[in-house]
Amino acid sequence: xxxxxxxxxxxVALRFIVGWHFLYEGLTKIFTPSWTSKAYLLDSGGFxxxxxxxxxxxQTLLTFNDTINAWVLTLIGLFLILGCFEHLATIMxxxxxxxxxxxxxxxxxxxxxxxxxxxxxxxxxxxxxxxxLAVICCFPTAHIIGIKRFFNKNRRK
Amino acid sequence: MDSDNTISGSKQYSRREILAGLASIPVIGVIGYGxxxxxxDRNKKLAPLLDDISSILPKGISPVVEGETxxxxxxxxxxxxxxxxxxxxxxxxxxxxxYIESAKKSNEWAQYLNDFYAQEDLNIEITAxxxxxxxxxxxxxxxxxxxxxxxxxxxxxxxPKRFLTYQELVASPDVDAVIIATPDHLHIPVALEAVKxxxxxxxxxxxxxxxxxxxxxxEAVKESEIIFQLGHQxxxxxxxxxxxxxxxxxxxxxxxxxxxxxxRNDPNGAWVYEIxxxxxxxxxxxxxxxxxxxWHEFSLERFFRWRCWWDYSTGLSGDLxxxxxxxxxxxxxxxxxxxxxxxxxxxxxxxxRTVPDVLNMAFEYxxxxxxxxxxxxxxxxxxxGKVIMGHDAYxxxxxxxxxxxxxxxxxxxxxxxxxxxxPHKPIFSYVPGQEKVDAITxxxxxxxxxxxxLYTYRDGKSFDTSHLHLREWLNCIRLNNGLQPSxxxxxxxxxxxxxxxxxxxxxxxxxTYWDADKQKII
Numbered sequence: 122x123x124x125x126x127x128x129x130x131x132x133v134a135l136r137f138i139v140g141w142h143f144l145y146e147g148l149t150k151i152f153t154p155s156w157t158s159k160a161y162l163l164d165s166g167g168f169x170x171x172x173x174x175x176x177x178x179x180q181t182l183l184t185f186n187d188t189i190n191a192w193v194l195t196l197i198g199l200f201l202i203l204g205c206f207e208h209l210a211t212i213m214x215x216x217x218x219x220x221x222x223x224x225x226x227x228x229x230x231x232x233x234x235x236x237x238x239x240x241x242x243x244x245x246x247x248x249x250x251x252x253x254l255a256v257i258c259c260f261p262t263a264h265i266i267g268i269k270r271f272f273n274k275n276r277r278k
Numbered sequence: 279m280d281s282d283n284t285i286s287g288s289k290q291y292s293r294r295e296i297l298a299g300l301a302s303i304p305v306i307g308v309i310g311y312g313x314x315x316x317x318x319d320r321n322k323k324l325a326p327l328l329d330d331i332s333s334i335l336p337k338g339i340s341p342v343v344e345g346e347t348x349x350x351x352x353x354x355x356x357x358x359x360x361x362x363x364x365x366x367x368x369x370x371x372x373x374x375x376x377y378i379e380s381a382k383k384s385n386e387w388a389q390y391l392n393d394f395y396a397q398e399d400l401n402i403e404i405t406a407x408x409x410x411x412x413x414x415x416x417x418x419x420x421x422x423x424x425x426x427x428x429x430x431x432x433x434x435x436x437x438p439k440r441f442l443t444y445q446e447l448v449a450s451p452d453v454d455a456v457i458i459a460t461p462d463h464l465h466i467p468v469a470l471e472a473v474k475x476x477x478x479x480x481x482x483x484x485x486x487x488x489x490x491x492x493x494x495x496x497e498a499v500k501e502s503e504i505i506f507q508l509g510h511q512x513x514x515x516x517x518x519x520x521x522x523x524x525x526x527x528x529x530x531x532x533x534x535x536x537x538x539x540x541x542r543n544d545p546n547g548a549w550v551y552e553i554x555x556x557x558x559x560x561x562x563x564x565x566x567x568x569x570x571x572x573w574h575e576f577s578l579e580r581f582f583r584w585r586c587w588w589d590y591s592t593g594l595s596g597d598l599x600x601x602x603x604x605x606x607x608x609x610x611x612x613x614x615x616x617x618x619x620x621x622x623x624x625x626x627x628x629x630x631r632t633v634p635d636v637l638n639m640a641f642e643y644x645x646x647x648x649x650x651x652x653x654x655x656x657x658x659x660x661x662x663g664k665v666i667m668g669h670d671a672y673x674x675x676x677x678x679x680x681x682x683x684x685x686x687x688x689x690x691x692x693x694x695x696x697x698x699x700x701p702h703k704p705i706f707s708y709v710p711g712q713e714k715v716d717a718i719t720x721x722x723x724x725x726x727x728x729x730x731x732l733y734t735y736r737d738g739k740s741f742d743t744s745h746l747h748l749r750e751w752l753n754c755i756r757l758n759n760g761l762q763p764s765x766x767x768x769x770x771x772x773x774x775x776x777x778x779x780x781x782x783x784x785x786x787x788x789x790t791y792w793d794a795d796k797q798k799i800i
Contacts, residue, residue, distance in 0.1 A: 137305055144306075148313050153320070160709065171385045178389050202302045202309075270299040271291070 122260065132262045136201050139253050143214065144198025150191035157187050165224040166231035173224045193217060201257070204267010211258035215251050222247045339746060342400055345756035351406035351453035351477070353444045353468050355418030357551075358482055359409070359459035362509075363421050365744035367397050368404065370421040375429045395427065397745055400752055405438045408447040410563040411581075413556050415440050443566060448472045455505075455755060457748075458482060462597070463571050463590040466491035473498040480751050482509040483604070484596035485774035489782075489799055492774040499767040507751035507763040508770035510604040514746035517679045520708055521666075522609045524673070529681055529706070531670030531689055533610070533648050538602035539662040540594065540654035548627050548635060548656040549585035553578050579630075586631035593633035594654045595620070595780040600773050602652060602664060604765065605675070607772060610666075614772050615641035615650065617791045618779035626657035639780040652780070671705065681706035775799065 124132065150156045162177035176182045193213060200210035225233060227241035239246070263269035291299070350366075352359055363369070369377070377394070380387035404422035409415040418440075425435035441447035444464075448456055448471045455478035458468045466486050472479050473495075485508055486492040499506045512518060524530070542548060557578055564576045571589040574580060584590040585597060592600075606612055622637035635656040642649055663676035670687040674680045683690045685701035693699040750763045779790045779799055791800045 133301075137302065140302075141305065141309060144309055145312065148309070149316060152313065152317050175385050178385070199306075202305050204299075204302055266298050266301050268299050268302075270295060 124260075124262075124265075128260075129262060129265060132257070132260050133266045135253055136204070136207075136257050136262055139214070139250060139257065140198045140201025140210075142198070142250070143194050144202060147191050147193070147195030147198055150187075151195060156191070157183065158190060159183055162186075162224065164233050166233060167223065167226040167228060169223045190217070204263035205269050205272075207261050207263040207267070207269065208258060211254045214254045215258070218247050218251045218254070222251070339741065339749070340753060342398055342749065343753045343756040345401070348400075348402045348752055348755060349405040349452055349454045350402055350457060351408070351441075351447045351450065351455070352404060352418060352422075352457045352459065353408045353447060354457075354459035354461075354464075354482075355407055355409045355414045355421075356411070356459065359414070359418065359457070360421070362457055362459055362480075362482075362744060362748065363404070363418070364394065365397075365742050365748055366400060366402060366404070367394075367427065368421050368424055369394065369427065370417055371424055371428060371430045371432060371434075373421075374424070374427065378429060393740060393742070397742070398749075400749060402752065405452045406441055406447045406450055407438050408441040408444050410566045411554075411557060412561040413554060442563070444468045445471055448475045448477050453477060455480070455752075459509075461567075461584045461590045462592045463487040464569050466495050467569055469495050470498055473502050473504055476502065476504060478505040478751070478755050480507045480509060480748060481770075483773070484592050484600045484777055485770040486778075487590075487592055487596070489775070489778050492771060492778065493797075496767055496771045505751060505754045505762060506767045506770070507747065507754075508604075508765040508767075508773065509744075509747065510601065510765045510769075510773070511743040511747040512601060512605045513608055513764040514741075514743040514750070515605070517675055517677075517708065518605055518608055520679055521673060521675055524679075524681065524706070525609060525666070525668075528689070529671060530666060530668030530673050531684075531687065533646075533666055533668045535648060535667045536606060536610075536650045537662075537665045537667070538599075538606065538650070538652050539664075540598040540602070540652075540656075541659050541662060542656050543659035547659075549583055549591075549631075550627070550629065551582050553582050557581065583631075586627075586629070586633055588632045591633055592777060593781060593784075594622075594635075594637040594656075595639065595777045595784070596774075598654060599637075599639065599652050599780065600777050603650075603776055604769070604773050605664065606650065606666075607769060608764070610646075612643060612646070612650065612772075614775050614792045614794070615779065616644050617642045617789055618776070618783045619789045620780045620784035621787075622654075622784060626655075634784065637780075637784065639783070641776065641780070679706075679708040680704045 159177050162173040162183075165173035176186050194217070197210045197214045197217070200206045201214075222245070227237070227243060227245045229242065237245075352363065355363070360370075377387065377391045381391040382388075403425075407415055407418040407422060409418060419437050420434075423434040423437040424432075426433050428434070439450070439452070441450065444460075444467075447453060448468070456468070456472045458465055458472075458479065458481040460468060460482075462484060465481055465484075466488075469479050469481050470491075479499075486495065525533075559576050562576075562581060564581075567581060568574065574589065580587060580590070585593075591597065603612075618639060618641050620637060620639040622634040624631060624634050625636045627635045637652070637654045639652040640649060641652075661676070663674045666673040666675070669684065670689040671681050671683045674682070681704060683694065683699050683701050683703075683705045685694065687694065687701075690699050690701075690705075694701055699705055747763075747765075754761050754763045775792065779792060782799060783790045792798075793800050
């Protein structure tokens with residue numbers, strides 16, 4: 122895929138920005154020993170809330186969920202910033218964010234104890250980030266700016 | 279390719295290619311720096327408090343002490359009695375059917391049911407039941423027979439004997455220990471009879487209905503060798519244990535004022551309970567219900583809503599303030615106050631009740647240089663936690679625990695000036711169920727800490743505090759080494775006298791005093 126200079130800059134910037142967000146969220150969770158998603162999950166709403174509450178109330182599942190969440194966030198962030206496994210990272214990211222969205226869908230009539238940082242109706246920042254990941258997935262740049270370049274068999278001569 | 283821009287080796291990359299490939303490394307560096315700053319900042323904030331707190335979470339629960347099966351008699355199998363039976367591991371088969379049905383539809387119920395099944399076997403047998411209402415008594419008998427925790431049609435164990443009077447029940451040789459879950463005015467008559475028969479006692483709160491019987495039961499229990507536990511299950515609440523540890527190491531400084539409250543706003547909360555359609559003069563032993571209370575003609579309202587009349591109840595002071603008081607007595611070892619002043623009235627529920635629905639009480643502790651304030655209404659549900667106000671910080675205890683530094687604190691002055699501690703923001707918060715304690719928690723936890731959650735935990739696992747409280751009592755009975763449970767007769771005595779001082783002050787419209795030397799309310 123050939124990009125113009127401005128397209129490449131925009132796409133790489135988008136990849137870095139989303140990766141930055143994922144990596145920092147993941148690392149702060151890993152480095153905060155007391156961090157748990159318990160309260161967040163207990164506060165979930167919408168049709169899938171019982172699933173998230175079920176996780177929150179099962180200590181083994183919760184610990185597993187917390188660990189996986191923090192590490193997956195970190196790895197997605199690292200891959201996006203470094204520019205490797207871009208396809209895998211974006212798909213994993215979209216799946217993870219979809220779970221976040223399903224746990225707290227901004228549908229009318231659902232109130233959350235945890236305050237939201239804005240006003241949303243169906244579309245929230247999670248959806249915006251999912252869309253960003255979809256763009257990154259469809260318009261890969263890691264083979265141009267990223268360490269994938271070193272592993273690319275069809276490396277430009 | 280320009281030879282100047284190549285690196286020798288098996289694979290050759292141009293300088294431009296290397297730059298493009300590694301363009302993100304500086305980004306990782308910036309994030310790493312940001313993270314380092316974040317952790318550093320957090321550790322700085324953690325250090326001031328956590329240096330002092332090695333491990334303040336109560337560790338686990340004591341195992342059920344091995345020994346012979348304890349044979350229990352239960353006096354009073356109304357709503358509280360039924361709840362205690364559940365905490366002991368016994369549910370009526372039809373109630374269990376309902377639980378199972380509800381669990382199919384709701385995760386909350388599924389968890390509730392699981393918690394019940396997970397409750398450890400306490401190695402007890404309920405051999406005797408006594409209730410003045412036939413329906414309650416029969417329900418109690420059927421519940422106690424459900425030793426395998428089955429639904430309707432399942433295998434049952436031996437049914438306990440139903441006794442028509444508590445005197446016969448406590449005298450039975452098949453009873454080792456008695457649980458008293460009667461209305462307030464019958465607690466001590468049953469308890470005194472139990473001590474006389476050398477039976478261990480678990481008595482629901484409040485201890486007593488009158489001052490005189492408070493002294494009588496203390497003397498009787500102290501002269502006996504029985505194990506006595508008052509039913510303040512808050513003794514098992516994890517939050518209170520943590521609060522005590524924090525206060526002991528001076529986290530909130532010198533305490534001058536404590537504020538505790540009761541807020542309820544529905545008929546059930548105001549003791550206007552439903553009247554059972556099967557209840558009548560033929561199914562209720564009215565004379566036995568009246569017991570030591572002044573005679574009154576048969577009244578279903580008085581029978582089911584007994585908490586509304588002084589004849590059988592201790593009102594807000596005995597019924598609800600005692601929960602607050604016992605929590606604080608546990609945390610601070612307050613003891614009996616020097617004086618009490620109370621006021622209030624029947625301002626909302628003008629339904630013929632004699633006990634007030636709004637009550638304010640002030641208890642003075644000049645020796646501790648602090649005041650304990652209680653205010654209650656049964657007509658507003660505004661949530662107000664227990665607040666312990668110290669010079670250096672205040673502690674708010676709800677379902678969660680918060681410590682918030684005072685802007686004018688001496689202890690934290692330097693840290694506030696350096697910006698390490700932000701006044702008005704929690705410097706410590708604990709959400710039950712978390713396995714770790716932090717001075718600074720994540721925004722989510724901080725928020726939830728403020729709003730409160732409904733779980734009580736030990737080692738991250740939820741427990742029914744009543745189960746733990748009964749278990750502690752049963753363990754003491756089996757240990758048989760003189761060890762009394764956490765809410766023993768001395769703690770119970772302090773609870774009752776304090777509540778009576780408030781009630782007397784309200785009823786007589788004067789300040790009451792405790793003469794510690796003469797052991798008398800004046």
